[in-house]
Amino acid sequence: MTADRSGTRILSVKIAKYVFGSGADFGCICSGSDNLFLGSTDGQVRILSSAFKILRTFHAHESGSITHIKQIEGTSLLVTISEDLSNEPVLKVWALDKPDKKTGGPKCLSSLGISNGRKQFPISAFAALGNLSQLAVGFANGSVTVIRGDLINDRGAKQRTVFESEEPITGVEFRDGPTTTLYLATTGRILTLTISGRGQGQPAKNLEDHGCGLGCMTVDKDSGDIVVARDDAIYFYGVNGRGPSYAYEGPKQLVRMFGDLVALVTPPKNESASKPSVLRRFVGGGTGGLYQSSSLALLDTDLKYVAHTETIVSQVRTVFAEWGDLFLLTLDGKLFRYHEKTLNQKLEILYQRDLYVMAINFAQKAGADAAQRNIILRKYGDYLYKKGDYDTAMQQYLKAIDNTEPSQVIRKFLDTQRINNLIEYLEELHEHDKATVDHTTLLLNCYAKLKDTEKLETFIKSGTNFDLETAIAMCRQGGYYDQAVVLSKKHGEHDRVVDILIEDSKKYDEALDYIWRRDPDVAYPNLMRYGRVLLEHCQDQTTQLFVDYYTGKFHPKKDVPIVPTQAPVGGAVSAVQNLASFIPLPYRQATPAPSPAIMENQQFTLSNDEAAATTEAATPIEYTIPKSRTAFSSFVDHPEQFIVFLEACLKEGNIDQKEQAELHTTLFEIYLDIAANKTGRGKSEWEAKAKSLIDGKGVSMDASNVLLLSHLSNFQDGTVLVREQQGLRFDIFRSYASVGDTASAIKALRRYGPEEPQLYPAALAYFTSSPKVLEEAGSELDAVLKKIDEDGLMAPLQVIQTLSTNAVATMGMVKKYLSDTIERERKEISNNRRLIESYRTETDAKRKEMDELGAGATTFQTRRCSACGGSLDLPTVHFLCKHSFHQRCLNQVVVGGGDAEVECPKCAPTNNNIRAFRKAQEDSADRHEMFQDALLRSRDKFGTISEFFGRGVMTAPTVE
Secondary structure: OEEOOOEEEEEEEEHHHHHHOOOOOEEEEEEEOOEEEEEEOOOEEEEEOOOOOEEEEEEOOOOOEEEEEEEOOOOOEEEEEEEOOOOOOEEEEEEEEEEOOOOOOEEEEEEEEOOOOOOOOOEEEEEEOOOOOEEEEEEOOOOEEEEEEOOOOOOOEEEEEEEOOOOOEEEEEEEOOOOEEEEEEEOOOEEEEEEEOOOOOOOOEEEEOOOOOOOOEEEOOOOOOEEEEOOOEEEEEEOOEEEEEEEOOOOOOEEEEEOOEEEEEEOOHHHHHHOOHHHHHHHOOOHHHOOOOEEEEEEEOOOOEEEEEEEEOOOEEEEEEEOOEEEEEEOOOEEEEEEEOOHHHHHHHHHHOOOHHHHHHHHHHOOOOHHHHHHHHHHHHHHHHHHOOHHHHHHHHHHOHHHOOHHHHHHHHHHOOOHHHHHHHHHHHHHOOOOOHHHHHHHHHHHHHHOOHHHHHHHHHOOOOOOHHHHHHHHHHOOOHHHHHHHHHHOOOHHHHHHHHHHHOOOHHHHHHHHHOOOHHHHHHHHHHHHHHHHHHOHHHHHHHHHHHHOOOOOOOOOOOOOOOOOOOOHHHHHHHHHHOOOOOOOOOOOOOOOHHHHHHOOOOOOHHHHHHOOOOOOOOOOOOOOHHHHHHHHOOOHHHHHHHHHHHHHOOOOOHHHHHHHHHHHHHHHHHHHHOOOOHHHHHHHHHHHHHHHOOOOOOOHHHHHHHHHHOOOHHHHHHHHHHOOOHHHHHHHHHHOOOHHHHHHHHHHHOOOOOOHHHHHHHHHOOOHHHHHHHOOHHHHHHHHHHHHOOOOHHHHHHHHOOOOOOOHHHHHHHHHHHHHHHHHHHHHHHHHHHHHHHHHHHHHHHHHHHHHOOOOOOOOEOOOOOOEOOOOEEEOOOOOEEEHHHOOOOOOOOOOOOOOOOOOHHHHHHHHHHHHHHHHHOOOHHHHHHHHHHOOOHHHHHHHHHHOOOOOOOOOO
């Protein structure tokens, strides 16, 4: 073990004089529950605080000296034992939290004498379980007494001597568990005895034929192991017997556990040399050497180093731990307090001594976090670097890579030109995913500097974490295109693979094939990005890929091995051919294997070109088919391939009407564009294709687009066809008129005039627009005027206004039209006047009759009932309409001469019709849409208005 003074003595006080005064002494001391307990020779117990102030004093025993005292940790129980060689030792259990009413001190829970077979020997060892259910007392004559019972509640206890020996007992300790085991130590042996549980009642089992001195046995509370200190080493005993041992030469007086440290007290050397070893082991030294020095050592058995050593100028009485510190009490009453240094303080000491390996082990045991351990490793690496041990230093840097700034290490090895170590460190950075773009660049530069292509490829294929962007960029810059492709493929960077193959390697066929082998969601973006470039170099294959993708027939290509046929047996050549038949060829379409009979008589061969042209016949996979217009830009400058693509898309019936219209319109435009660059028969063929799109069934194109395209391409047939389909006959006529094609205008008028009457007013204006047109029209002007007159398409005034816009038409041309119109209107005016006069006469007669009925008396001369035809007799009912009825013949009987209104049965139907007609007129007064519709359909607008005025449409509503 190596030595290191890592403890600090912070207190030295003459505790005996401080507590008892100069004339007193104490027999024992113990700690527990944040207090210090002292048992004096006069039977008193004093309780001290952490400031060593007396908190409490009580008289525990009437006679004898208190030689053993123990506080049960975590409770308020205190066990004391007093000895008087004239009597049996007395054991008492005190409850410190329960005052005694008589004495005012703590309450004594139980008291009993400890039996030793009436042999008066001092107690040499004492141990108790935490619940005081069992206590063990060892005597100097070699016997051990075990006390069982309920000492806390004073329900009695049983004592039994469980072990006897000729050697004095130097230590007893309990190990609790499923079975309670008592470890016994004598000056010559170490034994175990099961006192409860399985194996109880069996004799003591001998563990070791070497004992220990008094006070040289203790228990490690953390692990439960028994610790024994001998002159040669420190021994540990567990459940299975003896455990590890740690050599530490020298006599031992006392052993205690302080956390994970073993505290050892070594007696004065001159005393140990002058006394027999057996006696020294038992009594541990006499008072004759009061002023002789002792040694204290703190050992870390796990890390195998001495944490602290110190020489005490006095003999040590006892060592105990409390308040997180270690205390050492000397025979002259001085108390030394030792406080453990912090982890950082310990590490600093180790740094100063260059004990980095021990510092690393120490930090691991102390549970230091990874960051702190890495600091130690980095310091160790710096130490080795200064010594010139670069390889070992790099190993430390690699271990501390998680918490080390890479630039600090890289700078060191750049300066020393240790490029291999630098590569090792950079590779480790990538393994830990801590590499930056600069680190990847530096590593690839190192490979390039060493011209280590193999290592570069290994790095690429290793799966090491690195910045992919930087690695690929470096490979491309250095001309390692194949490595860049491999790296991109490995990391699934499909877009980058295509980019390298096209932009750098110029391998367009391979790029197209790679795209074709990808899933649809990967193939589509690359097809959009590089479609134009691929069409420049691989027109047919690229067009087919577009067609497959946009028609829903796309499926990734896969390599399918060829199913070979067996060649005739022919020695070694046949064997080679048979072996070659198992070598798979890419892009071979799977075919059924031929029968053995066919295989015997046939041998099929397939060239490399044929093999490359075949793909796996797979079912198209499902994917979202994009809109066809997204591919249009790729076919710029490739009209023929564009036509193939458009026609293929139109053959599919799974596109909506809007997209279909876009495809037809685009295809129509391409046809016209090609036709514009052709002459003769070629031009006619392409125009025929364009015309077939317009005439074709199920072809949907926006008329305005077709008209615009036809106009821009001077495709007159297209304009006419579209206008015919859209019912734009007026536009057809106007288009002929605009170019002065009178003959075509006359044909259009004759063809569409019966269905489009408005063409005749337009024709009238066109025919009289110029003398040339009028001459070309000939007699067609009279026919137009006749049609306008017969159908009333224009008022005479409108005709005159149209003809008077220029000086082309003469009065003689329209003389007959005007005379016929004037004569007809005169006749119509005469008829209207006669009808008005009759209406006025009838109205005056009706008004006169109503005035007579309202003002004068009416004489009824009818003698027969208008209903039954019989002679009238009373009661009789007369109506102003000159009809008379028996009252019994009426539908309603006038009761008691009342004035109830009774309608004439004869006139009732006529009156009802009039009322219904009037109500219909009133209801229609609010239906303005009916009036507007009639006005639009009428050829005589003023007549329609007059009719609706008579119906009361224009009458203001009546307020009831």
